[in-house]
Amino acid sequence: MEDGRDHAREQGSAVAWVESPLQMLCAVEAHHAGLLGPRTRLVPRARLRPLAVTGRELDHLDLPPGLELTAPEPDVPRPRRGATWAVGDAFSGKVQARWLTAFPGRTVIVDDGLATIRLLELLTAPAGTPLLRARGRSGRLRTLLGVAAGFRLRAAARAGRLSIFTALPVPEELARAVRDRGAELVTHDFAWLRSQPLRGPRPAERTVVLGTSLVRNGLIHRDHYFTWLAGLGSAGPVAYFPHRREDPDDLVRVGEQPGITVYDGGMPAEMTLRGLAAEQRVLSLPSTAVTSLRVLLSARGVAVETVDVPDEWWTTEAAPSLRSHLSMFAHHDTGVTG
Structure with a gap:
């Protein structure tokens, strides 16, 4: 550094x-x-x-x-x-x-x-x-x-x-x-x-999902995304931390998925989630927050995993150059089955 x-x-x-x-x-x-x-x-x-x-x-x-x-x-x-x-x-x-x-x-x-x-x-x-x-x-x-x-x-x-x-x-x-x-x-x-002390309780759920702006921006298909979330929620409790630009109607739909709890958003994920415990994991579509959370959580033993977005999720608005940019955050990928 x-x-x-x-x-x-x-x-x-x-x-x-x-x-x-x-x-x-x-x-x-x-x-x-x-x-x-x-x-x-x-x-x-x-x-x-x-x-x-x-x-x-x-x-x-x-x-x-x-x-x-x-x-x-x-x-x-x-x-x-x-x-x-x-x-x-x-x-x-x-x-x-x-x-x-x-x-x-x-x-x-x-x-x-x-x-x-x-x-x-x-x-x-x-x-x-x-x-x-x-x-x-x-x-x-x-x-x-x-x-x-x-x-x-x-x-x-x-x-x-x-x-x-x-x-x-x-x-x-x-x-x-x-x-x-x-x-x-x-x-x-x-x-x-x-260097700052941790504040407030961490989410109780083992799996934490970071919200994404890719749906609202028209870059991935909404139905594919919600099908994936529903599968995660059916497998176990999920804490969902919204992206600041997510559509409010989409967040209502996220909260209706079985097993998913939507937490109040606003602060950067780097501030909100830096106190996670080793038994927890973070899942995220390609995002800049993945890089910083890995820095902040590696010493705590928390896995921060980037979801590998299947080709059929992308819309025609997702230009190859954009997908190439997002790929730089896709180290240690995980499949969409969660």
């Missing part, structure tokens, strides 16, 4: 703008690692319940010195000239527009799930390649903003002012290409979270 100790020289304050629980947790880890400097103002986006839930949990933990969790704000804060700016969603139009009007001294990108890998690929693409989401349909003006943001971010990399802070398994060739661009790629293993 690399750390951020070389950045202890950074002066002034940093601002971190987060729009998801994972981004919030990874911004805390980036500050703990020293990547953001001595003082960081952590600003969550307003009116997002999962961020409020995660923030309340952070209030019960021992935050790293110099980190201030502020009240939520509706708009992207403007970093002071020369300060460090941390964000998670590099494909946000509001974030990209801010890149063009602000002049931070340093930009730090923290994990935002699979989108982080796409960002690294686009960062190493030819000049003029726009920073756009993989599945988005963008008009001319949005594409132009993505092109301009790409120029700004690549320029920051060449100047040694761009860092990417991630716990994801970045392929070696891609990591080398990112560093060749001048960007700093800093890996971490949730050192701060691992």
Whole structure:
């Protein structure tokens, strides 16, 4: 693991703008690692319940010195000239527009799930390649903003002012290409979270299933997914922890499956499930949470297994490139029979 100790020289304050629980947790880890400097103002986006839930949990933990969790704000804060700016969603139009009007001294990108890998690929693409989401349909003006943001971010990399802070398994060739661009790629293993005391009871069920956004995003067939869940529930009690973007109607249907209990969602799985016991196991469709949970739970002897998604589950919306990306989280696969 690399750390951020070389950045202890950074002066002034940093601002971190987060729009998801994972981004919030990874911004805390980036500050703990020293990547953001001595003082960081952590600003969550307003009116997002999962961020409020995660923030309340952070209030019960021992935050790293110099980190201030502020009240939520509706708009992207403007970093002071020369300060460090941390964000998670590099494909946000509001974030990209801010890149063009602000002049931070340093930009730090923290994990935002699979989108982080796409960002690294686009960062190493030819000049003029726009920073756009993989599945988005963008008009001319949005594409132009993505092109301009790409120029700004690549320029920051060449100047040694761009860092990417991630716990994801970045392929070696891609990591080398990112560093060749001048960007700093800093890996971490949730050192701060691992140092925190466990809070609250763990689920009683032996099998824990992580929810997925693949159904709502139209990437896998809903009926195949529910048939699999029904089989798991009929084999024994299952604790189901929803993904923050799951359809509420789908969650009602999950809870109706025999043997399955749906737990309240909101916080990152890394925070919720880090206290599991050795006799328990975690099942998940391909997900970035698989990597971090293996880091957090390996010492506790908990098996974290990625479900091998059969070909017939995928819809025509699941492009080969997306399935290839997801395959990097499919080590130690398990069959769908559970």
